Amino acid sequence: MKALLIGGLSAALLATGAYAQPLEPKDQVKNRKAGYQFMAWNMGKIKAQVVDESVPYDPLKVQAAANAIAAVANSGMGELFSPGTSRAELGKQTRLKADFFKNLDEASRLGREFNLAANQLASVAASGDKGAIKAAFGETGKTCKSCHDKFRHD
């Protein structure tokens, strides 16, 4: 997975895209929300099994969930964050703060940290070590929260 980190948020923010025509703002929002929603569902499954222990721990299910999170993280979502796609321009369609585009270095850093944590979670999930998964899950969650706190409206 590590070789694909370049597909993450940071690379896309720093590089010009390979796509002549970026998607329409509403479609960027639709796709990025889909990615975050799908990751949230998979984070929830891991949490239930290794943190809350409200459902039995199934290593293959945790592995599948972690792989989904990492693959979404590695898929190049930065292309879905063109300037002009924050709440300032799009209203309630999106919770992205306009500050995101005024702090692209910080956004890139947070995106990189998330990608690294998500790939680490997938790597640890493959080992089946529940304690290590719990720790890596916590680290991943922290990187989600860092970006939400800074760049997402409540």
Place this chain on the structure above:
Amino acid sequence: MKALLIGGLSAALLATGAYAQPLEPKDQVKNRKAGYQFMAWNMGKIKAQVVDESVPYDPLKVQAAANAIAAVANSGMGELFSPGTSRAELGKQTRLKADFFKNLDEASRLGREFNLAANQLASVAASGDKGAIKAAFGETGKTCKSCHDKFRHD
């Protein structure tokens, strides 16, 4: 990836889930729509590069997109298809036909075919062979269409 096929639609339809409490119908719909939307975005990126050739072919981007599709396919979305989550019960929230739940064997078969095709696409994408990717992309698209034609409202 192949070891995770059991996390796909077919397994979840055939087995009882590990989750005591399935998600609320509206949340099942929200998460499954997110998964399909995210896969559609990634299918579109591959199509643009290897079929339409409207953007330059970037092997790492195609690989990242194919990995995302396969990982979503392998993530156990069958848990998001509880009885009572079709258009008959939920209206415009979902395009899932009620027929889906009257034909679970067929739904399982189509789900298995999609999973196999998505994993094959990811495998071929890793090789970087554009022609082989185009063929595997076509096969994957056919499995999407088979299920849409049968079980999705227009």
